[in-house]
Amino acid sequence: MSTRRELKSVAHALAGSFISRYNDLEGYWGLGVLCAAARSVEIDFSAARMEPPLACGPVLIDRYARLLEDQYRLRGVNPGWVKRVQLAVRFGVPIATSERPYGVRGEGVEVIVEIEDDLGRTRIARETSCCAPHDPAREARSARFPDSPPAFRFRPLGEPHLRLLRKWLLRPHVAAWWDRDWTVAKLREHYLERVDEPRATRAWIAEHGPEFVGFIQRYWVMGSGEGWWEDETDPGAVGIDLFLADGHRLGQGLGSAMIRAFLEMLFEDGSVTVVQTDPAPGNARAIAAYRKAGFREGGVVATPDGPALLLRCDRASFTATRPGPPGRLR
Numbered sequence: 001m002s003t004r005r006e007l008k009s010v011a012h013a014l015a016g017s018f019i020s021r022y023n024d025l026e027g028y029w030g031l032g033v034l035c036a037a038a039r040s041v042e043i044d045f046s047a048a049r050m051e052p053p054l055a056c057g058p059v060l061i062d063r064y065a066r067l068l069e070d071q072y073r074l075r076g077v078n079p080g081w082v083k084r085v086q087l088a089v090r091f092g093v094p095i096a097t098s099e100r101p102y103g104v105r106g107e108g109v110e111v112i113v114e115i116e117d118d119l120g121r122t123r124i125a126r127e128t129s130c131c132a133p134h135d136p137a138r139e140a141r142s143a144r145f146p147d148s149p150p151a152f153r154f155r156p157l158g159e160p161h162l163r164l165l166r167k168w169l170l171r172p173h174v175a176a177w178w179d180r181d182w183t184v185a186k187l188r189e190h191y192l193e194r195v196d197e198p199r200a201t202r203a204w205i206a207e208h209g210p211e212f213v214g215f216i217q218r219y220w221v222m223g224s225g226e227g228w229w230e231d232e233t234d235p236g237a238v239g240i241d242l243f244l245a246d247g248h249r250l251g252q253g254l255g256s257a258m259i260r261a262f263l264e265m266l267f268e269d270g271s272v273t274v275v276q277t278d279p280a281p282g283n284a285r286a287i288a289a290y291r292k293a294g295f296r297e298g299g300v301v302a303t304p305d306g307p308a309l310l311l312r313c314d315r316a317s318f319t320a321t322r323p324g325p326p327g328r329l330r
């Protein structure tokens with residue numbers, strides 16, 4: 001007959017699975033994704049809450065809550081015995097050479113699971129490994145993710161993209177809303193030469209499956225300078241600007257899906273509180289696309305480039321409008 005002692009094995013199963021490569025977020029190692037976003041993460045399964053509240057939280061909580069249910073069933077554990085299940089991930093912990101897994105780069109990471117039973121006894125399991133922050137430019141997607149529908153990937157803008165970007169900027173559907181004066185040298189200076197500065201504007205080429213479909217840039221709103229956003233006091237506010245490369249693809253849902261995918265990436269950074277954008281008030285298609293992606297209008301504002309419609313999407317409303325747990329492992 002099962003006893004509450006089985007909870008020790010459940011704790012080990014949860015810690016072992018969470019630290020393993022099977023902890024997979026859309027084809028990438030989940031621990032690397034967490035590592036890129038925070039120095040430590042806590043999940044309280046009893047309250048279904050992750051702290052800090054990262055965008056991947058609902059997926060991980062749902063997946064490992066199901067693992068817990070399976071473990072209870074397998075081991076004959078009465079769920080009524082379980083008062084609290086808590087999982088903590090800490091990056092940058094010292095790791096003995098003997099504990100360092102072969103061929104895994106990065107710093108030490110520990111996963112600690114605590115399960116408290118209804119009699120007040122706590123079982124603890126600890127697993128360690130090494131982990132580097134997730135970087136889509138360096139990592140290949142897991143082979144377990146082959147037949148998913150095309151996903152968006154955002155490739156940091158680099159020297160090889162500049163000519164293509166210049167060509168895109170001259171296309172009529174883009175030039176109608178963007179400055180046409182960008183030479184390759186100006187693009188290089190603006191996007192590449194300052195990219196290592198901590199609050200630099202960064203840009204990405206958006207890929208959808210194998211296709212290059214668009215361009216997106218992200219800037220920090222506060223301290224933009226040159227008369228932009230002088231009232232902003234939130235250091236976590238970021239702004240975005242974007243376009244689709246191909247004029248024939250407009251108005252078919254691609255842009256709003258790309259914006260949504262980009263928000264997922266931006267909110268992985270725990271310091272980002274809100275994302276804003278500022279299309280011209282007459283750019284009805286862009287405004288509709290942002291609204292579809294979850295932005296809400298904040299009114300017309302004066303900018304150095306003329307009037308703009310401010311649209312914002314904060315972390316709470318982004319999280320509230322996410323669909324149910326996507327990216328489930330197959």
Ligand SMILES: CC(C)(COP(=O)(O)OP(=O)(O)OC[C@H]1O[C@@H](n2cnc3c(N)ncnc32)[C@H](O)[C@@H]1OP(=O)(O)O)[C@@H](O)C(=O)NCCC(=O)NCCS
Pocket residue numbers: 173174177241242243244245249250251252253254255256257277278279280283284285286288289292
């Ligand atoms: C802005 C942009 C990325 C949006 O992408 P998109 O794929 O065209 O947008 P979506 O199809 O996802 O959404 C657009 C919505 O506007 C609607 N729409 C299309 N043309 C419209 C128009 N002229 N007026 C009003 N709504 C329009 C579409 O029907 C769609 O809504 P629906 O899906 O409810 O029918 C893309 O249009 C683009 O690159 N535009 C040129 C550059 C630009 O304006 N950039 C933004 C500068 S801030």
